[in-house]
Amino acid sequence: EAGVTQFPSHSVIEKGQTVTLRCDPISGHDNLYWYRRVMGKEIKFLLHFVKESKQDESGMPNNRFLAERTGGTYSTLKVQPAELEDSGVYFCASSPDHYEQYFGPGTRLTVT
Amino acid sequence: GQNIDQPTEMTATEGAIVQINCTYQTSGFNGLFWYQQHAGEAPTFLSYNVLDGLEEKGRFSSFLSRSKGYSYLLLKELQMKDSASYLCAPGSPDRGKLIFGQGTELSVKP
Numbered sequence: 001e002a003g004v005t006q007f008p009s010h011s012v013i014e015k016g017q018t019v020t021l022r023c024d025p026i027s028g029h030d031n032l033y034w035y036r037r038v039m040g041k042e043i044k045f046l047l048h049f050v051k052e053s054k055q056d057e058s059g060m061p062n063n064r065f066l067a068e069r070t071g072g073t074y075s076t077l078k079v080q081p082a083e084l085e086d087s088g089v090y091f092c093a094s095s096p097d098h099y100e101q102y103f104g105p106g107t108r109l110t111v112t
Numbered sequence: 113g114q115n116i117d118q119p120t121e122m123t124a125t126e127g128a129i130v131q132i133n134c135t136y137q138t139s140g141f142n143g144l145f146w147y148q149q150h151a152g153e154a155p156t157f158l159s160y161n162v163l164d165g166l167e168e169k170g171r172f173s174s175f176l177s178r179s180k181g182y183s184y185l186l187l188k189e190l191q192m193k194d195s196a197s198y199l200c201a202p203g204s205p206d207r208g209k210l211i212f213g214q215g216t217e218l219s220v221k222p
Contacts, residue, residue, distance in 0.1 A: 004154075031208060033208075033209060033210075035210075035212075041214075042116075042212045042213060042214045043155070043199070043210075043212040044212070045209045045210065048209050056209060091154065091155070095208065097208075098203070098208030099160065100145075100157045100160065101157065101208070101210065103147075103154035103155045104154055105153065105154045106154060
C-alpha cells in the first residue's frame with residue numbers, strides 16, 4: 001500500500017512569490033491534515049479535511065494560506081504571497097478515522 | 113490552551129532502558145499519542161493511550177495518567193536505530209488533530 005506522498009520535497013522561492021504544495025493521502029482515507037514545523041519549534045496543526053470539507057482550519061496562520069481538497073482525494077496548500085516566516089517543513093497526514101495518522105515525508109519550504 | 117512539556121534531549125546506551133516523560137495541560141483531551149521522527153523523515157506512529165495504564169507493544173510501552181496529566185514512553189533493549197526525536201501529542205477532542213510537544217531528541221550510544 002502506498003503511503004502519503006507530498007510534492008515537491010523541497011521548494012525555494014523568493015518573498016512575494018506563490019508556492020503550491022501537494023499532498024496525496026493514502027487511498028480511502030477520508031481525513032487529511034496539514035501541519036507545519038518552523039525551525040526550532042514544534043509541529044503545529046494547520047487544518048483538517050474530512051473528504052472535501054474543511055473540518056477545522058483553526059491553525060491556518062492567515063489568509064495568505066489557502067487549502068483545497070477537491071473531490072476529496074489529493075489536497076493542495078497554496079501560500080500567496082510567501083513571506084520569510086513561512087519557511088519550514090510542511091507535513092501532510094491522513095487517517096481513516098481519528099486514531100493513527102500517517103504522515104508524509106514533508107515539503108521543505110525556504111522563502112528567501 | 114495547550115502546554116506540553118518533555119525533556120529536550122536524552123542520551124542512553126545500546127541495550128539499556130530509557131523512559132521519556134511527558135506532562136501536558138490541555139483544554140480538552142482525546143487520548144495521547146507518541147510518535148517517532150528520524151531526522152529528515154516523517155513522524156511515525158508508536159502508541160496511543162486513551163485510558164489510564166500501561167500499553168505494551170514489543171520493545172516500546174506507553175503509560176498514561178489522565179488525572180496527573182502525565183505520560184511516559186518506555187523503550188527497552190535500546191538499539192542504535194532508536195536514535196530519533198520522540199514526540200508526545202495529546203489528541204484534541206476536535207476530531208483528531210494532534211497537538212505536538214517540542215519532542216525529545218534521544219541519542220543511543222554504543
